[in-house]
Amino acid sequence: SEDTCWEEKTVVPHLVAKLCSGTEPVCKSNQFLGPEGNVDIELIDKSANRYSVHFPVAGFYLWPATGLGFLVTAAVTVTITFDSWGRHLDLKLQHHEKWMVAGPLFDISVEPEGVITEIHLPHVISLPANEVDISWFQVAHFKDEGMVLEPPARVEPFYAILENPSFSLMGILLRLARETCLSVPITSTALIYYHFHPEDVKFHLYLIPSDSLLTKAIDEEEAKFQGVRLQTSPPVDPLNFGSRYIVSCLPPLEIIPKELKLSYRNPGEIQVFSKVYAGRMKEPIMLEITDKRYKTLIWYTLVKPEELQFGATSAPPPLPAVAFMKEHHRHLQARLGNLNGVLDDLQDRGVFTEEEKEMVQQMPTQQRRNETLLRMVENKGHQAQKVLFKSISRRDPYLMSYLNQQSL
Structure with missing residues (x-):
């Protein structure tokens, strides 16, 4: 997967860079x-x-x-x-x-x-x-x-x-071919909603395909019961459609059910979720999702009591470029595709020399190229990160839109 590059063929105007710029209206x-x-x-x-x-x-x-x-x-x-x-x-x-x-x-x-x-x-x-x-x-x-x-x-x-x-x-x-038993890799989203009660705070945890219509439908259903969505990040790596995942918590809390199957249910249908009972929620809790088959941790988040006091009834303001790049570093490292246009932008703006551009291109795998690019730009400071942010926003607006939606 790390060796796959995607040619840039889509006609996308420069204005798309405003999507998550932090300085332009979102x-x-x-x-x-x-x-x-x-x-x-x-x-x-x-x-x-x-x-x-x-x-x-x-x-x-x-x-x-x-x-x-x-x-x-x-x-x-x-x-x-x-x-x-x-x-x-x-x-x-x-x-x-x-x-x-x-x-x-x-x-x-x-x-x-x-x-x-x-x-x-x-x-x-x-x-x-x-x-x-x-x-x-x-x-x-x-x-x-x-x-x-x-x-x-x-x-x-x-x-x-x-x-x-x-x-x-x-x-x-x-x-899929009839004889294929492939578990198809998909991009996914973990959604958490909390429901406040003085004696027993509870959370609803969903694991769904990254379909904005599903998210919208769940938001609307949860709102009927005063559920408030907390800010979380999606899993970094692709998950397998049809696979089963185990929900756990530290410290141990009552979770029903503890197992979720990643599947597609139509918007409007009742979506499967795990209910986590947290009592009076005096201490932070760590929620985790583990692949049942391979026993690998695929997602986790920390929820602190003070996060629940304000309700997050409105979306947070857009992150400035540097903060956005820091928050989504792992996702960019995993999901960035063809870097040729981005490297050209960095060279044109004087962030990279020809030798530095070639250094990134010579890395043996896509993930190594992404990792090298991000590390080199971070070492050059905030202005260089802003140039990289604008370049990715312009050349891959769908990726930036996806990451921006996960931050809401």
Whole structure:
């Protein structure tokens, strides 16, 4: 997996660097980030989960909260409805034909037609794990004649691209060979919500695919019962779809259930979670998730009593560049892909010499290249880290959006 590099092919404007810059306004959950600033999204039917957005000029538009992106050549109005796979994909197909849901399901229509040249559909498959064949990816269109499959033009980390698309109810599926017993690696998210009671504080811990619609659905369900989400980081390494994970706590507390299976349940369905009873919560607790099969620690977090006093009812302000790079150092080391453009930016800005650029490029594996890059930039100080931050934000907005969402 460390030897995999991904070519930079996506057209993304420089403005996308504002996504997590810490000095520019962060794109809100109900906004697209566009070439001339943020574009508001209108909720036109809450019961149907339907939205409308008007893109006023040509360019690339990204909805960071969902990972959905459009490249347009002229002004266009797009209507987006979030739907459930369970209503359209036969369970027999999933089990017998080895279909795996790999991302959200969108019903998309546009007016006028013919001005959208690319659509970026989000997926949760971890490509750098080097265990997934790109040919397994299919875009499923649900039409009157049934499910129609279309191979994407390109597949990148976090999204697949359709060029000159036709629009319908669509989403990403992964088709595995019948004889394949592969446990598919996916990017994942751990969510913690606390519920306050003077005598017994309790936590709900979820382990889910990194699907923003799932997170949104869980946020809304927890809010009905006054659950407050705490800030956490996702697991650094890809997790295996269908594998089982053990939840534990230090000091030992009552946890029900102690075992979670990483699976995809449609937004709107009840999501599986572990309930942790912490009593009056006078001391910090350490929550851990361990791979049941390999006994390896895949995620942990520390929760302190003082964190629960303020409720975190609003999202924290965006992190400045240097703090962001420090907080997400391990994730950047694991998830950065092709570095050629980033290294060019560092050389152009005088952060790296030609010799230093070559030193990074000559490292034998992708992870070693990432590690060397981050360490060298850190040693050069805060200004160099800010240059690196802006370069990654511009060249890999999906990765930065993903990391930024985990910090909320």
